Amino acid sequence: MPTRTVTRSPRTAATDSRAWRSRSTGPAVEDGKRHGEGDLLLRTCAPKVEGGATTRPRSSRVQVAWRLRRKLQALVDCVNICCFLFCWALADVRTCGFAAAGGPWRALPGSGPTLRRDGRGGGTYAVVPPRIATVVRSALGAGPTHFGWIIPFPLAPPSFVLNSGARPEFERGTTTEKRLRRPGGVFSTGPAVQHSSEVEQHPWRGSALSPTTGSERGSLHVLTPSSDESIAAEWAGGKGKNLHTLTASGFQVPRWSVIGLDVFAEFCRDGGLDGHLGRLLAGDLESRAGRIAAEIARLIEDAPLGDRLTDAIGLAYGLAGGGAVAVRSSGPQEDGARHSFAGQFDTFLNVRGLDEVVAHVRRCWASAFSERSLRYRARHRLPADTGGVAVVVQRMVAAELSGVLFTADPVTGRTDRHVVSAVHGLGEGLVSGAVDADTVVLDATTGEPLTTVVGDKRERYDAGSGPGCRVSPVADGDRAELSLTADRLERLHAAGTRLAALYGTPQDIEWAMADGTLWILQSRPVTTPAPAADPVPDPGRDLRLWDNSNIVESFSGVVSPLTYSFAADTYAKVYDSYARALGVRGERLREVQEWTPHLLGYIHGRVYYNLFHWYRMVRLAPLYPLNRRVLEKSLGVAESISDEVADTLHPFTPRTGLRGHVERLTRTVIFAGRFITIRKSVDMFHRDFYRAYTIFNNVDYDALPGDETYRRFRRLQRELIEKWGPMQTLDATILLSVGLLALLTRRWLPTAPEWFTWAAAAPGGGVESAEPVWALRELADQARADAEVLALLERTPDSEAHQALRDAGHVRFLRAVDAYIADYGYRSPDELKLEVPDLRENPAGLFTLLRGALPDTGDGGGTPDRGGEVDAYLDEHLGRPRRLVYERVRGKARAALADRERLRFCRTRAFGAAKRMLRALGRDLARAGAVDAWDDVFFLRLEEIRGAYEGMIAHTELRDLVVLRRGQQAADTALHAPSRFTTRGAPYWSGNLERAGWNSGPAAPGGARELSGVPCCPGVAEGPAVVTDTPRDIGGGILLTYRTDPGWVTALSSAAALVIERGSPLTHVAVVARELGIPTVVQVKGATTEIRTGTRLRVDGAAGTVAVLADPSRDSAAEVPDSPRTETHQ
Structure with missing residues (x-):
């Protein structure tokens, strides 16, 4: 092949150190067209190439403008690269789409940064040179296939492609436009490159093969990855078309080719089968399916196969690499969104030699008319004659592990779950059901395992010396061991997420792993319908999701009407102020004010989060997909809501078009400013708060007249509570920084223990x-x-x-x-x-x-030096570039958590001041005869107290309300309250609460020997359990309680370990426990009902387990040692 080098002239190169150099093979074409097979120079601010040298503008004014333009472009590239690194760290496919790595963007070599503008005005695309790509990959730990990212940027280029430096493969055929789905619309990767040569060499292709690879062979089609997308869609069948899309999108797919649908059509014409097929397929199919299938199979087996068709099959076999291949049917309707045809057509594995391939191609053709296929068509009312079937010929992979990945639960249809099944060897053992597979359910967003089932994998299927598979026993050590390691699950989750985003629908993916490579064998839509029980908010039916996972820390058990109404009023004022602080105004603010008063619910005396409103609140800030997941972690909710539900929850009616973009951009800019300056804002608020608090705290409210106390109470609400809104940016900062820290830990430190993220984010001394x-x-x-x-x-x-x-x-x-x-x-x-x-x-x-x-x-x-442990672990596992990024995010998270503790102390004092005022108002109401006793005030709502002092309610009405609510509270206290439930319409009728599990009996204690929860602070402690609902002296035992609030921190000094049934790793007591080095496990379901005081426990804060060593109430011989034993985690 001829070689051409294009460089600047010596004079020009001497004056510009950024000389562009390009090497390629083949002829050169200017301005966005192909410079041979190895290069692509696109119209940009770069100098033109004329006659083998690069020239610069001769006018001095033009030269100055040209230099300024290049400097500006360099700045734009720097900003975009920073955005790329940030988006990679987030690893959120809802924010970052994957570009089609095939076609014009499959590989764009070159040594200089290149900009490309879509000729139709579709946007600008930046290409990073291989040397920069290598550095970026090294810093990020990306493999050689991690290229082709498309990411929206703040400056001109709306997308960014990271060049892999691989040998290019350009599209053949007409100009096409590849469009990718992403939230908010689609964007284009621009027109495809025109193929200008009839000869296309591939690294894996033998020189003796026909030069017509990848396009029509006369009137026949043998398709390859380099075939035009529209041609593949027309002639490759459903499975073949999906293989083309997978390869074009940069996935590792075993070498393949497709024998087109027209090859079968010509086979039928040459053999005179058209008339026979038409006659056999007419009329009722289901009753005659067996007889019809047998007759068509005989016809296809006996029909002659001419040299032209044999050559086409041989060409396909050669293009797949020869050797052992899989021969798969690819029907035109196969792997569709509505009808998958799964298992209806035949697949033959480990086929070797051209004669065997030809014979199995015939069998694939016949399988299009098999009995099961005809019955499938009849049941789904599909036409029987659909143009035959294409055939995929694909290189066999010597798989060490194979399986299936569903990006939605195939049983329930939930898209917030991924389901992975795996077996040793080839996937035939899994598909056939002969081998019990390992199955892991993953969280669709985070990739965290939710449930794990280890199958009894006694056998494995591998390729034999002839067609088909051989069965061999699995080693005893591997049979009962989980084959899906953390690294494998992470790679599968990432691939599944990419594929679901690429196709825009949940996928059923067959995969295999060999020699460390994840191969995607095929992908098709999941045809399981979405579950009817998946709750989607319906404004007309008022669906509500109630959860007390975190609020129980502050408002446990039955609370008084005054406490609830004051808390609900406070939350409404604070989050209304938060929305204003983010620039929400006018009609949008009025929409927010419709739901902020209902952030908390009051069901039978218990306080619950009205959870859907909290998702709406989180969506006020940018990066909603990440923030809502961290919100769920921080609240400790028992179950995440599905993506479909989450996507419907908006703080106000979303706008489209330019106004919507401007509105979102404005909020993002305001939030970014507050995010950057949050520490300064907290310091200012802290100073102003204590200046006002000191005034309120130094007053004897019992000595004041009631109306004066009421006036000061209203002032406290204005000066201490209503100004709290901007500080909620701190909560959003915690969600973002801790979420990003968890993502970096999962990506860069996959072997880190589960407690590591929380220990890394711990504020440290002085909290x-x-x-x-x-x-x-x-x-x-x-x-x-x-x-x-x-x-x-x-x-x-x-x-x-x-x-x-x-x-x-x-x-x-x-x-x-x-x-x-x-x-x-x-x-x-x-x-x-x-x-x-x-x-x-x-x-x-x-x-x-x-x-x-x-x-x-x-x-x-x-206390143990947990910070030292974290630093030592980071020193050992992170290099300097990653360590700098990690420490930056970690520092932001630690500072934000420390600031939150400062603000929570402010909240405690604000509530304390309000408590003193309201108790004084209770005494004033008792003196006025409005209530019988001063503590009756707790059975009134805040608006009723306000009405009494503002002249909106007669004080004589209050006594009857108190009597009614005292009786109601006694009844409510006897009820067993569920932690999470849903209601439709009015919660108190239509059987809502009865169906949700409200009843009048507590759960009976069980007999579990080991409980598990969320690791919070590492360390191991053994000792007697002290089950209590109030903080008290526990004599060095293990403190076990249903929930805690900040007041419990004083009880930690006498605890060897801490076990909390509710809560999250971010609750105040958990933060302080980490500071004190006390082994802690939270979210231990059933802890207070399964374990009794005196039971000897072993708490492992790193593993998140609570083991029952001895229970005196059941084991009469058991003795509880006097002193506990604590081990510091190393």
């Missing part, structure tokens, strides 16, 4: 929520240093300890106690429930906690 723990330990140290104080505390009941210290004259220690109450008196169990007194009102709780901290554990208060 404000841990201050009460350290202060309590200091108080305990002072008590131990004074023998008289220690003796008094040990013999005096908690309720009398404060007065006893005063009477005994222990002024110094009493001053320390009062200082603790002044600083942390609002931080107590159920601190957000207005009806529960805090330590300021009842200091007995402090002495209960202090009693538990008095025993000297001998550890000096030290």
Whole structure:
């Protein structure tokens, strides 16, 4: 082949160090056309090539403009590369589409950055040179096939293609336009390159083969990956067309070719079968299917096959590489969206030699009219004569592992699940049902395994020396071991996600792994219909999803009407302010205000998240697909909602066109600004909050008139609560940064333990929520240093300890106690429930906690250096480029979590101030005769108190409301409340709550020997369980509770380990537990009903398991050792 080199002239190259150099084979064509097979120069700001040298504009003014343009283009390329790296890290196919790597973009070699503009105005495309691509891949850990990404960018080029440096294969045929689906529409990769040569060499093609490969052979078609897409669609059948799309999109597909539909048509004409087929296929098929199939099979077997047809089959065999091949039928309607024809046509494996290939091609043709195929057509009312069948000839892969991947649950149709099945060897054992497969259900977005079933894989199918497969036993060690490792699952999830995005519909994918390569054998739509039970919001029927997974941390059990109404009013004001802070105005804001008052629900006295509204709230910020998944993790919800449901939840009616784009861009820019400056914003809010809080805190509200207290309460709402909205950007920052950190951990540290992400994101020393723990330990140290104080505390009941210290004259220690109450008196169990007194009102709780901290554990208060463990792990597993990126994201996550703890302390104090005011209003209402006792105020709603003071309700009505609600609360307390349920229409009637599982009996305790949950803080501890619903002294045992709130942090000082039935790794107590190095497991279902106090447990915070070692109530001989044993995770 001739070789041509195009360079700048020496003079030009000397004046411009960015000289473009291009090497290729074949003739050169200018301006977006082909420069031989090896290069493609496209019209851009680059200099033109004339006569083998590059010339520059001669005018000085033009030269200056040209240089400025190149500098601007360099800046644009830098911005786009940064965006590419960011989008890769997110790895979200809903944000990033995959370009068709075939056709004009299959491989674009060249050593300089190239821009290409669609001739029809379809956009600009940037191509990174191989040397840059190599660096990017090295930093990102991408394989050689990770090219062809298309990503939307903020600057002019709307898409970006990363060049693989591979040998190019250009399309043959007419100009086509490849379109890719992505949310928000489609975009084009531009016109295809015109093929200008009749000879097309492939690296794997033998020189003796016909030069007509890939296009028509006369009037016949033998199709290859380089055939035009429209030709493949017309002549390759359903399976062949899908193979063409897979190869063109950059997937690893074994070498293949397709014997076109017209080859079978010519076979029928030459053999005189047309008339016979028409006669046999007329009339009722189902009753005569067996007889018709046998007759057609005989006709096809006996009909002559001329040299022309034999040559076509031989050509297809050669193009597939020869040797052992699979011969597969490819019907024109096969692998369609409505009818897959799965299992209706024949496939023959391990076919060797041309004679065998010809014989099996005949059998594939006959399978188009097999009995099962004819009955399938009859049942689906499809015509019997559909133009015959094409045949795929595909190179066999010596598979170590094979299987099927569904990108939607094939049983339920849920698209938020991927289902993977795998067997050793070839997939014939799986397809035939002869081998029990391993099956793993994955989360469709994150790829995390949800359920795993290990099959008894006793046998495997492999290619034999002749046609078909041989069966051999599986080694004993592999039989019961899961074949789908974490790395394999990650690769399969990524491939499945790409394919589902490429086709725009869930896919049924056959795959194989050999020598470390994932091969895609075929892909077709999943034909399982979507489940009728999958709840999709219907505004006309008011579907609601209720979940208390995280809210139970703040509002546990039955709460008073006043607590609920104050909380609901606070949430509405805060998130209304948040929407304003993101630039939502006018009609859009009014739509938001329709659902913000209903973020919380109140069902039989329990507080629930109205979960659909929270998804709407999260969608106010950009990167919704990522943020909603992290929201589910942080809330600890039991089950993710499906993508179909999530995509319907908008904060307001979405706009289309230019106005919609401008609106989204405006919110994104505002959010980005707040995201960048969030620490400064938190510092300013923190300062302003305490300036106002100090004023509210230093008032004796019982000494004020009721109307003055009410006026100050309204002022507190304005100055402390309504200004909180912009701080919700911090929650969005946590969702984004922690989500990105988890994605980087999963991609770059696939072997990291499950607790690693949470440990990496831990705020570190100085988190404000841990201050009460350290202060309590200091108080305990002072008590131990004074023998008289220690003796008094040990013999005096908690309720009398404060007065006893005063009477005994222990002024110094009493001053320390009062200082603790002044600083942390609002931080107590159920601190957000207005009806529960805090330590300021009842200091007995402090002495209960202090009693538990008095025993000297001998550890000096030290804690394991979890940050050091994380740093050591990162030093060992991450190189410098990735480490820099990881630490940047980690630093943002840690800072955001630390700031959140600061704000949560502010929230505690704001609720504490409101609690004091509302209790004072209760006393004022009792003095006025509106209620019988001051604590009746907790059975009123906030709007009713407001109505009494604003003259909107007669105060005489309040007493009857109190009586009614006291009786209702007693009935509600007896009910067993589900954690998650749905209702349609009004929740309290139409049988909604009965169907959801509300009943009047608690669950009976079970007998589980090991429970599992979400790992939160690593470490192993053994000791007796202390099951409690209030924080108290547990004597160094294992603290086990249904839920916690920030007030529980003071109980951690006496706990060897922490087990929480509800909650998430981001709850306050979990954050503090990580700070203190206490092994912690959360979301342990059934922990408080399956385990009794005194049961000896072994808690593994890294594995997320709680093992029952001995249960005295069941094992009479069991003894509970006096002291626990804790192991630090290494």
